[in-house]
Amino acid sequence: MAVCVTAQHRQMLDQVLNLFDIHPDVDLDLMQPDQRLASLTAEILTHIEPVLEDLQPDWVLVQGDTTTVMATALLCYYNRIHVGHVEAGLRSFDRSMPEEINRIVTDAISDFLFTPSPDGDENLKREG
Numbered sequence: 001m002a003v004c005v006t007a008q009h010r011q012m013l014d015q016v017l018n019l020f021d022i023h024p025d026v027d028l029d030l031m032q033p034d035q036r037l038a039s040l041t042a043e044i045l046t047h048i049e050p051v052l053e054d055l056q057p058d059w060v061l062v063q064g065d066t067t068t069v070m071a072t073a074l075l076c077y078y079n080r081i082h083v084g085h086v087e088a089g090l091r092s093f094d095r096s097m098p099e100e101i102n103r104i105v106t107d108a109i110s111d112f113l114f115t116p117s118p119d120g121d122e123n124l125k126r127e128g
Contacts, residue, residue: 006068044071070102073109088113089120
C-alpha cells in the first residue's frame with residue numbers, strides 16, 4: 001500500500017495526516033496561490049500518471065469530492081486501474097458547484113462505491 005497526496009487542501013490535509021500519524025509515500029504539493037481548477041486539473045493529470053506508472057496498483061482508493069479525486073479517478077480509468085470511491089453517492093444537486101460535478105464523474109468511473117449514508121445509497125440507486 002502507498003499513500004499519495006496532492007495537497008489540494010494543505011492545511012486540512014496536514015491536520016488529518018498528523019492526527020492519524022500518516023506519512024505519505026508521495027507528496028506532490030501541487031497547490032499554488034490563486035490556482036484555477038483547470039490548471040490544477042492539468043497539474044494533477046501530469047503528476048499523478050507517473051506515480052501510477054511507478055506503483056502499478058491494481059486498485060486506487062480516492063476519498064471525497066475534490067478535483068484531485070476526480071482527476072485521479074479519470075487517470076485510473078484511462079490506465080485500466082480499478083477505483084474505489086469513499087464518500088460516494090453524496091449529492092448537493094447544485095451543478096454550479098465543481099464538487100458536485102467531481103462527485104458525479106468519480107462515481108461514474110468507480111468500480112466500488114463506499115457511501116457514508118443511506119441517502120448516498122439512494123442517490124446512486126436513482127442514478128442507476
